[in-house]
Amino acid sequence: MNRATFPHKFLPYLLLLPQLAITVVFFYWPAGQALRQSLLREDAFGLKTQFVGLSNFKRVLADPAYVNSITVTVVFSIATAFISMAVALLLAVQAEKVIRGKTFYRTLLIWPYAVAPAIAGMLWLFLFNPSFGTLAYPLRLMGLNWDPLLNGPQAMTMIIMAASWKQISYNFIFFVAGLQAIPRTLIEAAAIDGATARKRFWTIVFPLLAPTSFFLLVVNTVYALFDTFGIIHAVTGGGPGKTTETLVYKVYNDGFVNLILGDSAAQSVILMVIVIALTAIQFRYIERRVHYG
Amino acid sequence: MATISLKDVRKDYGRNPVIHGISLDVANREFIVIVGPSGCGKSTLLRMVAGLEEITSGTIEIDERVVNQLEPRERDIAMVFQNYALYPHMTVFENMAYGLKIAGKNRTEIAERVSSAANMLELGPYLTRKPRALSGGQRQRVAMGRALVRDPAAFLFDEPLSNLDAKLRVQMRLEIKALQREVGTTSLYVTHDQVEAMTLADRLVVMNGGRAEQIDTPMNVYLKPASVFVASFIGSPAMNIIEARVAAESRGVVVAGRTIDLDHLRLHLPAVGAPVLFGIRPEHIAVSETEKVDLLLTVSAVETLGADALAHCYFEGGKKGRDFVVRLPGTRTVRVGEHLPVVLDRAATHLFDPESKKRLN
Ligand SMILES: Nc1ncnc2c1ncn2[C@@H]1O[C@H](COP(=O)(O)OP(=O)(O)OP(=O)(O)O)[C@@H](O)[C@H]1O
Ligand SMILES: [Mg+2]
Numbered sequence: 001m002n003r004a005t006f007p008h009k010f011l012p013y014l015l016l017l018p019q020l021a022i023t024v025v026f027f028y029w030p031a032g033q034a035l036r037q038s039l040l041r042e043d044a045f046g047l048k049t050q051f052v053g054l055s056n057f058k059r060v061l062a063d064p065a066y067v068n069s070i071t072v073t074v075v076f077s078i079a080t081a082f083i084s085m086a087v088a089l090l091l092a093v094q095a096e097k098v099i100r101g102k103t104f105y106r107t108l109l110i111w112p113y114a115v116a117p118a119i120a121g122m123l124w125l126f127l128f129n130p131s132f133g134t135l136a137y138p139l140r141l142m143g144l145n146w147d148p149l150l151n152g153p154q155a156m157t158m159i160i161m162a163a164s165w166k167q168i169s170y171n172f173i174f175f176v177a178g179l180q181a182i183p184r185t186l187i188e189a190a191a192i193d194g195a196t197a198r199k200r201f202w203t204i205v206f207p208l209l210a211p212t213s214f215f216l217l218v219v220n221t222v223y224a225l226f227d228t229f230g231i232i233h234a235v236t237g238g239g240p241g242k243t244t245e246t247l248v249y250k251v252y253n254d255g256f257v258n259l260i261l262g263d264s265a266a267q268s269v270i271l272m273v274i275v276i277a278l279t280a281i282q283f284r285y286i287e288r289r290v291h292y293g
Numbered sequence: 294m295a296t297i298s299l300k301d302v303r304k305d306y307g308r309n310p311v312i313h314g315i316s317l318d319v320a321n322r323e324f325i326v327i328v329g330p331s332g333c334g335k336s337t338l339l340r341m342v343a344g345l346e347e348i349t350s351g352t353i354e355i356d357e358r359v360v361n362q363l364e365p366r367e368r369d370i371a372m373v374f375q376n377y378a379l380y381p382h383m384t385v386f387e388n389m390a391y392g393l394k395i396a397g398k399n400r401t402e403i404a405e406r407v408s409s410a411a412n413m414l415e416l417g418p419y420l421t422r423k424p425r426a427l428s429g430g431q432r433q434r435v436a437m438g439r440a441l442v443r444d445p446a447a448f449l450f451d452e453p454l455s456n457l458d459a460k461l462r463v464q465m466r467l468e469i470k471a472l473q474r475e476v477g478t479t480s481l482y483v484t485h486d487q488v489e490a491m492t493l494a495d496r497l498v499v500m501n502g503g504r505a506e507q508i509d510t511p512m513n514v515y516l517k518p519a520s521v522f523v524a525s526f527i528g529s530p531a532m533n534i535i536e537a538r539v540a541a542e543s544r545g546v547v548v549a550g551r552t553i554d555l556d557h558l559r560l561h562l563p564a565v566g567a568p569v570l571f572g573i574r575p576e577h578i579a580v581s582e583t584e585k586v587d588l589l590l591t592v593s594a595v596e597t598l599g600a601d602a603l604a605h606c607y608f609e610g611g612k613k614g615r616d617f618v619v620r621l622p623g624t625r626t627v628r629v630g631e632h633l634p635v636v637l638d639r640a641a642t643h644l645f646d647p648e649s650k651k652r653l654n
Pocket of ligand 1: 306311329330331332333334335336337338485
């Protein structure tokens with residue numbers, strides 16, 4: 001490691017100051033606010049604020065709507081992470097086999113990542129709108145009673161699709177890189193050892209992709225938990241009923257729509273704890289994966 | 294146990310020919326070494342036999358069965374790679390057992406075969422380790438073990454020792470030879486190291502630019518190199534090859550103004566006065582003890598190797614740059630600038646055609 005030397009002790013901190021200021025103002029301050037807010041209760045007109053300890057947390061955790069929201073989030077996150085990773089892996093493996101126009105093919109697959117979540121949501125909304133959606137029509141023809149505006153599971157399927165679709169590009173890049181890091185000779189050795197292409201994939205390639213896959217699993221879970229707000233907001237708005245109301249969406253709904261600030265803040269604090277836990281796991285594994293090979 | 298037969302095998306990458314038609318018949322239990330400089334197509338040839346590279350034209354047979362269209366797994370071969378290609382996520386045992394497991398052997402048989410191979414290679418204590426916890430030499434053994442347990446029709450080696458240090462390389466070279474003697478599996482072995490080639494081979498294939506310049510036993514390749522390339526590639530230090538002319542009455546050749554009589558080669562010499570390449574190995578030159586002198590040399594540099602010394606010389610009156618190497622016993626001291634009258638061993642002289650570079654005698 002190369003260490004730059006500075007003439008003054010303060011200079012490095014001074015140079016870091018703008019970044020630190022941004023972090024403090026836009027991350028720590030709001031986080032602190034949320035933490036403070038989660039311990040307070042405000043009356044309906046915002047005239048009085050009262051310290052209530054952990055009672056906001058107690059109420060939130062006991063609320064059936066919150067428990068429902070946890071279930072929705074778990075189903076949504078697992079499905080989104082799994083689908084986006086599985087499809088990306090499939091595409092990456094196929095892209096490895098392409099000989100001519102490899103770069104072109106890859107570039108095309110990376111593009112969807114540049115689409116903003118809300119736009120992606122709108123795209124899917126239009127495609128699957130029950131009355132004028134281009135893809136809703138064939139679904140109806142197949143005898144499916146397609147109506148995500150009223151049917152909860154169908155609404156869930158739609159946001160999972162939209163959320164996965166957007167994340168596939170990102171996962172694809174990582175899987176392509178991961179596949180390229182596996183020495184060709186390993187696969188050749190397995191071929192000579194008698195393994196078929198399928199066997200080679202499951203016994204050699206897939207295990208050696210484990211570090212990449214795990215990293216992506218964490219990233220995708222975090223993505224599904226937090227970055228999909230735009231998609232949900234645009235496509236279902238948490239409905240029908242509360243069938244697609246994820247934790248993040250509920251924070252928004254309770255805080256900014258229903259203006260129950262204390263509950264909303266308590267929910268964000270719980271979310272914060274979840275993120276910190278996930279990040280901690282991720283870092284442990286990133287360190288571990290260096291030991292492969 | 295198997296024979297391998299290549300018939301006019303060619304390989305083009307796109308429009309770029311890399312192997313220009315190689316034919317070779319490998320007998321059962323034979324150890325063939327393919328040797329040549331970097332980029333001459335050794336690996337490509339081996340990989341075609343393994344089925345990792347398509348064959349542009351010609352046929353490859355393993356055990357009298359044409360394998361051109363067969364997948365590697367259908368060819369019943371095992372290969373040892375230069376970088377060993379051990380599966381990093383499997384233990385030594387699992388690495389060796391992988392092929393057997395795929396072949397559907399039962400657990401007891403796998404355990405038996407792996408442990409017998411591990412014993413042979415002294416890998417017993419490492420069976421539960423992952424490859425990253427092994428030294429280079431141990432990894433090399435695991436790679437050998439993985440090939441060995443499968444008891445294939447043929448072994449293919451692609452420079453398996455080139456990542457080891459010099460001492461270990463010599464040791465492993467001997468072990469590979471002993472092992473192959475013991476199990477008797479037909480082997481193709483690629484290397485660019487001529488010592489490895491000479492010591493391991495039953496027969497050598499000397500390759501250059503995608504062609505097999507000579508296929509013969511190591512001793513014949515050394516004694517009767519088929520071309521200028523083989524002559525200068527095999528043997529260390531390389532053979533001295535000098536431009537000469539055929540002497541009057543075809544008595545011999547004229548080198549640096551002196552006539553070297555080569556009566557026994559009279560029949561092989563081209564027309565009087567024609568140019569010819571004359572070759573002699575450094576070890577077949579001796580300092581003259583009598584009146585008879587073939588060449589008069591001046592020493593320009595000396596390399597002392599212990600058992601012997603190499604004197605780099607130039608011809609009296611000749612150009613200084615031209616290097617002519619003489620191997621002297623280590624006990625004889627020579628100084629730079631010293632004049633060396635030498636005699637040549639007539640039985641070890643070589644003549645090559647300057648046009649085709651092929652051997653004349
Ligand atoms: N995939 C490829 N596409 C085009 N040319 C190739 C390809 N693989 C190898 N070559 C060319 O084929 C020639 C032979 O390569 P090969 O790897 O067989 O050499 P080698 O004799 O094994 O050399 P080394 O001793 O360095 O391993 C080289 O000139 C190389 O550039
Ligand atoms: Mg090679």
